[in-house]
Amino acid sequence: MIPGNFAYHRPADVAAAARLLQEYGDEAQILAGGHSLIPMMKLRMAQPSHLIDLQDIAGLKGIGRDGDRLVIGAMTTQHELIGDPLVAEAVPLLRAAAVQIADPQVRYVGTIGGNVANGDPGNDMPGVMQCLDASFELTGPGGTREVRARAFYEAAFTTARAEDEILTRVIVPVPKAGSGYAYLKQKRKIGDYATAAAAVLLGVENGSCASAAIAMTNLAATPVFAEAAGAALVGTTLDDAAMDAAIAAMLAAIDPATDNRGPIEFKRHVARQMLRRAIAEAAGRAGRGTA
Amino acid sequence: MDKLHVKLQVNGKPVEALVEPRLLLIHFLREELGLTGPHIGCETSHCGACTVDIGGRSVKSCTVFTAQANGAEITTIEGIKGADGGLHTLQEMFREHHGLQCGFCTPGMITRAWRLLEENPDPSEAEIRQGMAGNLCRCTGYQNIVKAIRAAADARHAQKEAAE
Ligand SMILES: Cc1cc2nc3c(=O)[nH]c(=O)nc-3n(C[C@H](O)[C@H](O)[C@H](O)COP(=O)(O)OP(=O)(O)OC[C@H]3O[C@@H](n4cnc5c(N)ncnc54)[C@H](O)[C@@H]3O)c2cc1C
Ligand code: FES
Ligand code: FES
Numbered sequence: 001m002i003p004g005n006f007a008y009h010r011p012a013d014v015a016a017a018a019r020l021l022q023e024y025g026d027e028a029q030i031l032a033g034g035h036s037l038i039p040m041m042k043l044r045m046a047q048p049s050h051l052i053d054l055q056d057i058a059g060l061k062g063i064g065r066d067g068d069r070l071v072i073g074a075m076t077t078q079h080e081l082i083g084d085p086l087v088a089e090a091v092p093l094l095r096a097a098a099v100q101i102a103d104p105q106v107r108y109v110g111t112i113g114g115n116v117a118n119g120d121p122g123n124d125m126p127g128v129m130q131c132l133d134a135s136f137e138l139t140g141p142g143g144t145r146e147v148r149a150r151a152f153y154e155a156a157f158t159t160a161r162a163e164d165e166i167l168t169r170v171i172v173p174v175p176k177a178g179s180g181y182a183y184l185k186q187k188r189k190i191g192d193y194a195t196a197a198a199a200v201l202l203g204v205e206n207g208s209c210a211s212a213a214i215a216m217t218n219l220a221a222t223p224v225f226a227e228a229a230g231a232a233l234v235g236t237t238l239d240d241a242a243m244d245a246a247i248a249a250m251l252a253a254i255d256p257a258t259d260n261r262g263p264i265e266f267k268r269h270v271a272r273q274m275l276r277r278a279i280a281e282a283a284g285r286a287g288r289g290t291a
Numbered sequence: 292m293d294k295l296h297v298k299l300q301v302n303g304k305p306v307e308a309l310v311e312p313r314l315l316l317i318h319f320l321r322e323e324l325g326l327t328g329p330h331i332g333c334e335t336s337h338c339g340a341c342t343v344d345i346g347g348r349s350v351k352s353c354t355v356f357t358a359q360a361n362g363a364e365i366t367t368i369e370g371i372k373g374a375d376g377g378l379h380t381l382q383e384m385f386r387e388h389h390g391l392q393c394g395f396c397t398p399g400m401i402t403r404a405w406r407l408l409e410e411n412p413d414p415s416e417a418e419i420r421q422g423m424a425g426n427l428c429r430c431t432g433y434q435n436i437v438k439a440i441r442a443a444a445d446a447r448h449a450q451k452e453a454a455e
Contacts, residue, residue: 001334005292008312008358031359038354039336041313051312053359079348103425105339105403108348109355190424191337 003041010053014060014139014166017052021164022141024050030166032075032114035106036123060113060168063087070094070172074113079104081112090174093181093201097128100183103191116149117167119157119222122193126153127215127223128183131199134172140165153222179203180286184278185217186270188261194218195261196270198250198278202233204286209233214246214279218261219254219271226250229275238283246279247272297361301326302370308357316352316360317341320367328368328398332427339426342399343367349406351425368398371405380450381405381443390439392430400426404440413444 011017021028029048031037040046054060060075063084070090072081078098081087087094101107101115101124115125116136129136129149137146138161152160161167175181185197194217203211212230215223228249236242256267294309301324308323320326320343332340334353341353344366373379381401384390391397400423407414407422414422419440420433428436 002315003313005311005313007292008295008356010358010361034356034359035336035354038356042334051356055359103339104407104422105342105349105351105425106336109350 001042003038004044004047006048007050008053009050010056012056014057014168017054017057017166018139018141018164020050020052021166026163028052030054030117032111032117033077033109034114035102035110036114036118036120054113054166065090065174068174070174072112072170072172074111074117074167074169076112078102078107078110078112078115082107091132091172093128093132093175093183093199094172096181097124097183097185097199100124100185100187100197106191112170113167116152116170117159117161119153119159120193121156121221121223122218124183124185124194124197124217127197127217127225128199129170129172130215130223130225131201131213132172132175133213134170136161136167137169137171138162138165139168144168146171150225156221175201176203178287180282180284182278182281182285184274184281186274193261196256196267196274198271198274200275200278200282202238202279202282202286204238204283207237209236209238209242212246214250214275216250216254216271216275219256219267221255224250224253224255226253229253233279238279243276243279247275250275295358295361297357299360299362300364302366310357312356312358314357316343316355316357316365319357320352320365326367326369329402330395330398332395332399337427338396338399339403340396340399342402342426344402344406347406347409349403349425366402366405368402371401379405380446381408381440384439384443384446385436388435388439388442390431390436396426396428396430400428400436404443407440408444408447412447414440416441 028050031051031053060073062073064071081098115123134149135146147160180202182200186195197217199215201213212233214226214229229246232245232249298307330340332338336354343352346363371379419437
């Protein structure tokens with residue numbers, strides 16, 4: 001369990017990090033919290049010759065509100081996210097998901113940027129970001145651009161981020177006040193990735209569902225934004241028939257594989273349960289002014 | 292590969308060394324500094340036996356490069372002691388409440404519990420269980436570990452009141 005050797009860089013700003021990325025190309029990898037990358041390096045499944053540690057870049061830290069958007073620096077840790085009052089008030093779904101990631105030690109160092117940039121279908125934040133319709137700011141030699149989470153994930157460990165781009169910020173639209181939310185995750189034990197998880201965000205007006213977004217974790221090679229499942233809820237009173245329709249649409253969108261978390265049928269079963277409970281939980285919270 | 296010059300504080304003492312960038316912090320602590328309190332249980336970032344405190348955060352030192360800790364303040368179980376240099380309240384309470392059997396997980400447990408009580412001096416049982424979720428124990432069944440941590444919180448509270 002000894003990783004291969006590499007040269008270690010700790011640039012002081014984004015421009016310097018970008019220059020290093022350009023200079024070393026596919027031999028370099030960004031190091032954030034290291035809690036996905038270092039385990040892969042120990043297994044020699046990743047063998048970068050250059051590691052570019054972002055920890056000294058102050059500009060990549062912190063959480064702020066910019067009008068109706070929450071802007072989160074890529075190097076913000078899950079621990080910081082959980083303790084942040086702005087997040088709890090503006091986008092409580094983020095907090096609800098973050099507390100279900102890994103364990104306290106991992107959350108002290110694991111970053112939001114690393115979680116969404118990694119591209120592992122087991123990561124929880126990508127589905128949550130799709131549910132919230134968040135965007136990722138990417139900074140490269142050509143400047144910065146924003147890519148929606150819903151368009152970012154192409155295949156396992158393959159994203160729209162170019163090799164010479166740094167994911168600098170996560171931009172989350174603040175849901176309307178009174179939105180209902182839930183992140184339901186089934187796992188074998190604390191610190192495990194999801195067998196299946198469901199992220200739900202609902203807008204309810206006069207007892208009827210006005211908007212709905214649903215995304216699923218670890219049920220395909222990428223997170224699954226189940227657009228038709230959300231659409232099946234809109235205009236309904238979130239009754240059993242509507243739930244069944246949403247679940248059917250979700251099951252048509254996922255593509256789980258058999259692995260040590262269980263066979264395909266089991267995962268489909270757990271996905272169904274997680275989504276049903278998540279919709280019910282979100283509906284229970286909707287309209288209570290908790291945003 | 293060029294070695295890296297690192298400077299850090301370990302248990303209050305300045306340490307300087309030349310290390311390979313790939314040297315994991317747990318190996319640096321155990322093999323170069325002789326601090327064998329932090330243990331290697333799983334080597335796969337799961338068990339928490341290697342937990343040390345880096346700049347106020349409980350971290351699994353098998354999943355950190357020494358290079359990343361360059362400039363940081365580190366506390367290991369060797370640096371956790373009572374005001375008189377004897378056992379820390381947490382250590383006393385682990386002994387009193389049978390919070391350990393084989394003792395393999397104990398350095399990681401106490402180092403983590405120490406940070407937990409710094410952040411939350413009055414944790415509920417649920418908060419202790421959540422806060423200790425990154426540390427595995429194969430012997431105790433956790434019950435007595437939770438009791439010991441709660442007892443340490445009470446004891447520290449009583450000490451404070453007595454001092455006031
Ligand atoms: C025991 C254990 C349990 C875990 N359980 C869960 C879980 O339940 N759910 C979950 O979601 N995760 C889980 N994780 C993973 C953990 O949350 C990681 O911290 C996270 O996936 C990656 O964040 P990081 O900051 O550690 O990134 P790193 O490991 O440093 O990086 C991950 C990848 O992203 C790239 N990268 C990182 N930051 C950037 C950036 N700003 N721009 C471009 N590329 C970047 C890196 O080059 C690397 O390829 C677990 C990890 C462990 C060790
Ligand atoms: S040895 Fe580090 S977590 Fe088990
Ligand atoms: S006391 Fe033996 S592993 Fe915890």
